[in-house]
Amino acid sequence: MQTKQRIDEIESALKSEGDQYLDFLANKEKIERILELQEKKDVLILGHNYMIPLVYQLSGQQYRGDSLGLSREAAKAKNQIILFNGVVFMAETAKILNPEKKVLISDLEAGCSLADPFRAKDVLEYKARFPRIPVVTYINSYADVKAETDYCCTSANALKVVEHAAKEFGVDRVIFLPDSFMGKNIEDEFNLEGKKIDVIYPGKYDKNFGRCEVHEKFTLEMIIDIRKQFNMPKNATSTAVLAHWECRSEVLREADFYGSTTGMGRYLKAHPELKKAYLATECEMAANLASEFPNIEFVRACSIFCQHMRKITLDKILHGLENEVYEVFVEESIRRKALVSIERMLALK
């Protein structure tokens, strides 16, 4: 698609978004330059839902989303260069799926509080402690962890993958790493559905703990307060509180809907009667969805941002593309092993 057409698309998406539009006007030349380079160098730009709006808009509609959707797009990529606007574990996943391509991220220090502390040795310890139990690892992990894992999963398919792993191994226990809140939420969900699967997550039988530093900030008190302040009672038809799987279980119980970021978008689409929504997830998500759902007022009483995602800026993207630097590499023997766990996930429809 021509640069001019993309610029027009971005402009019309942000036109009614006040500050975002002013930001667009102030950075228009930079955005044009990035899109020209994208065209000239045949770059696929993937953008996670938590990117700041101007970075998010650099990716066409089909190439924005959550880790699962972006992994699928990365797997289909025909372009010689993939630029991943997200954090390093996501760019690594794209590299695992596309070893012959150049995968760039504009800041190699863009980490994640879930991925950073858990490495391959931790997986091996769980395996030694719970032999013959399948290991499902959340996509928020590095390649060495995925290499020691039976299945990879994302928040969009975790329930399905955990259930499938237990069935394939013929057991009723699954090791789920590294998110403690999500592990508990998965187990709660199985209990609600009457399924008996013991989910072994960090903190359940040990003193480990894995958490997203963004989602752990959302508390039950906060959600109750939002409901009162913005007149959003539970189960109302015109308002909804949506929470991400990585939040605490009591936050999920209080929400009208919980799921992945893509699940949240689908929920909003499926409920055209909604007038107001609050999203208990990284605050850029509401800013990014606002242009897609102009009829919904998104409660922006939110200042919870991911410091890692915020490392990805237009300036760094431009520098990275101009010079083709900040390339992501994965050691081949690790890549091949990690690929198995990702492909098993992608094979599940």
Ligand code: SF4
């Ligand atoms: S939002 Fe949480 S899980 Fe996502 S990259 Fe940031 S710290 Fe990691």
